[in-house]
Amino acid sequence: MSGYLYYPGCSLAGSARAYAESLTAVLDTLGVRLREIDDWNCCGATEYLTLSPLAGYALIGRNLALAESQRNGSDTLVAPCSACYVNLAKTDRYMRESPVMREQLNGALAADGMHYTPGAVAVRHLLEVLVEDIGLEELERHVTRPLTGLRVAPYLGCLVSRPDYDRRWARREQPLELDRLVAALGAEVVDFPLRTACCGGHMTQISPDTGFELIRRLVEAADRGGADLLVTVCPMCQMNLDAYQGEMNHHFGTDYRLPILFFTQLIGLAFNLDASTLGIGSEVVSARDALARIGVEVPTVEGEPAPPRRAKRSQELPMPAPLAEGDR
Amino acid sequence: MTRAGRGAAAPAEPRVGVYVCHCGTNIAGMVDVEAVRDWAAERLGPHGVVVARDYPFMCSSLGQELIEQDVREQGLNRVVVAACSPHMHEKTFRGACERAGLNPYLCELVSIREQASWVHTDRDAATAKSKAIVAGGVLRVREHAPLEPLRVPINEATLVVGGGIAGITAALEIADAGFPVHLVERQPSIGGHMAQFDKTFPTLDCAACILTPRMVTAGTHPNITLHTWSEVTEVSGYVGNFTVKVLHRPRYVDTDLCTGCGICEEKCPARVVDPVFEAGIGYRKAVYRPFPQAVPKFPVLDPESCIFFQRGTCKACEKLCPTHAIRLDQQPEEVTLQVGNIVLATGFESFDARRVEPYGYGRLANVFTSLEFERMSNASGPTGGRIVLRDGVTQPQTVGIVHCVGSRDRNFNAYCSAICCMQSMKFAHLVREHTDATVYEFYIDIRAAGKGFDEFYQRVQDEGTIFVRGRVAEVTDVLHLPEEAKHDGQLIIQVEDTLVGRQRRIPVDMVILSVGLEPQPDAEEVARRFGITCSSEGWVIERHPKLDPVATMTEGVFAAGCALGPRDIPTSVATGSAAAARIIGRIQQREMALEPIRATVDTERCSGCRICNDLCPYSAIEFDEARAVAEVNPALCQGCGVCVAACPAGAISGTGFSDAQILGQIEGILMSTNGTGGSPATEPERAVPA
């Protein structure tokens, strides 16, 4: 395997260093090589597109052009940040779809002697690569410290399964891929119906009251589900839920202390990697108590639960079966 | 090249009349009809055109008389009418020719409406194209030969596929007229979806009360043979003479001995969820009748849920049946039927609500589908007609009904399912009738365009149902605390109330999703089997959407009910009756004239390669082993031309589409409309396949 092209994005070089460290450690363990694109630039989040869409897409396009020129046998570009991922994927798609976009963006890129051929690289989110390419079985094979007893809320956030213009996700609102991944690590998956709800994005900056409300809903729902911690796949989500949790508590007079980890940190723990190589400890809301639950003796479970008595013709009405994969 | 095409029957010198129709402004608005007429008279004169006229409405009596007069007085022996699609008026003009003593197949109708005026916006271009089309018609009709229609006998028996209300209606009408009917139904009982309902909108008739008499009559009618728990596996033949194979799945019950006493069902220890008749909210046994009024009265045994079939022991039914009617070794049985006509009344399937993720069906217990609610409100349903939450006990205090689930949504089905608005308002009425609950209807538009429909809308409003204009965004059990703390355990409907312009979160106990109608999942396969066409969604395409709404493009195959598209009970019944009327008329004629457009094999040239045998979609080509040549059965041949095109020896030609005719038409179309091309002096070379 000639490995994956890697676009870390600004957060992973800054506030989400823990994400960068843990994903590197995990992929090393799995024997997957990442090649960081040389001299990449910021993707502009949503802010550049807001002020000047074409320049915003050109900004993203420069990264795609760099990726294409540094391809060298790798044709998948992996982005761990959901916002970067959606920007890169969307630009590639719009260039594939629209001859006008293609012409204009390459016109702009030509100013610095650059060019991007739409479709030259396949843009994927890190979660997709781990679940689809590497596969849960392979992950499970490396689990040497199952996270037994740890209750985890799997939180995907907005931009991985949405907008999904290429229709790769069978479910765009309640996808279960991250749930399965967490379960494969041996942790207990908390039912978390807000798995793709919005973390508030930049609302903490432009309308804090709304931002805090969106954060509170997520933290509250995970807490209600009995989660010891919540895992995210996006640095923006992690920042909002972790760093702003105190401010949110202050705002509402609540006292939640829900640790927010990156899913790669959790994988690393299950691989029995050293916590310090996974950036554990850099979270604002401490994960100490939650992580104390793993690595220690598995607490005695209350015996084997008795098989459920065949209900005496309860009046309960049956539920429809869940939608099977490929039913749509 | 077809010898017959230019053989002795063709008169020595073609004398062609060209008639250009204005069709009011339909054609004349975009095509310069006078120019086409003059051009035809002048440029096509050398090709035999002796008269060219235009007329506002060629299809009118006066227009037709014009043709008749010219045939008689000018001695025309060929006619080209440039007007609408042959689907509309080919018969009309052939009739005019026939009345004037000309063989009707010497008349060619070319379309300058559907193919020119309606599809272009440039008058000059549309006019030029019309000239080309007319030239094609003239050069083609020169090669026509007189033909005689084929006459085929019509078998009196009819096959009706699908035993819902549309199929039952069609079967009864035909049987009452004195002709035999085979009614095939996939489920154990006839009755279809209507049998699942409690009330029908807008009159609130009890569905069972009006349906079961029909079911009973169909079940006992001397002219109707029921084939329930059965499927059509193969169809061959043609109008008047179809051969149909029907597979009777084993019921594991000897229907000669079974009295329908129900002891087997009562004693059967296997109780499973019934996803079909009870829509998944009720149970049935492994040996069961879907509902008490089932027709026929015999149960079926489902091996999937039967303990004996799964584990090898039990046989409670066999031991306890008083008439020893259980047959656990019964095998499937195939019967072959001969029928003259077919009605497809295969109905619809409800949209799978689990596909709309934000509505939480399958995840949130108290989200129900419309079909689940129909069963719940039905007195003979799983709750005995009590409106309750999934726990089977609690009556809801607040109910939200969500319209357009899977309909009017490009993510699923872009079309309107037509019945959901009325169905939803019926639900509101039933909830109000059975409980004290507050009821909300969430709608995009209320579509109540039927007899008594809008009155029903007003009635439901008067009953206190709250209408919120907005498509529901999501249904959730995640509360916004603390303000929603008191709604713990309830569902929240999040919606923009578009008439207020605000997002609202409305707490309810129960959500009913008014799911849309979809074609049966195997609609395309069924269409292929019966040789008909479906829309991209899967609904049967009518021969004409307005003027021939129950016929299909295949002679002898009709459609009725929701197989044609979403519709309510009255329309299903009406289309069932309409299909029956068409068929009864046919049967009474005893025989039917078919288009003589057929393929024929020149056995001298046939090399016996059999390529045509495999290609023929109508199995009309047989292979004569003794002479090692292919032969076309003219009654089966539909004149599609596949074999003609495929034959490597050029041994197959078609009456009505001979090489000379096709090449003539192409040559005419390619004839330059402004230059000097198509000069009569040069007899065009025609490719004759080697």
Add this chain to the structure above:
Amino acid sequence: MTGDRAFSDDIRAATVGESRLDACIQCGTCGGSCPSARDMDHTPRALFAMARAGLRDEVLRSNTSWMCVSCYFCAVRCPQEIHIPDVMYAIKSIATREGIVPERTARDFSRTFVDNIHRYGRSFEVGLVARHYLRHYPFRLPGMAPMGISLVTKGRMGFVPHRIRGLAGLRTILARASQLEAGDARREVTV
């Protein structure tokens, strides 16, 4: 007003990709789905109706598009497959071009962000948040201090921005794109 259609034509022209705005059936799925609807002075649905009615000024002065967080719930749920977030970007870019600022906080955040990109080629989180909060939420800043300190002590806030090597080239690309965009806008207006 140059007629009802003129403004929705402008929006269509400014939308990257296909807007499908004309297909809106006013069902409100977007407004019902939006996590920031409560901050908007018009729901997205209402904004689209106003745009189609040619209420140019009111649409450009509405804060609605500036409150969009690009969560794409509306986009995947819209029964008409309207590319709502892209339409929101288009409306914001028209307002920006015309110097209309309905939502100073949001606009400034975007500007500060973009400014950092022009300076460094990368986002500079400390500078961004500090500048932004100092300007718009000065009274909140002390309350945020513990969080800031925590992020710094945990090594999550670098004080030295990273400058990319190809910064000069990036700037020429952005300048060319802006020129193309402006040319494009002029062309669309004159059509």
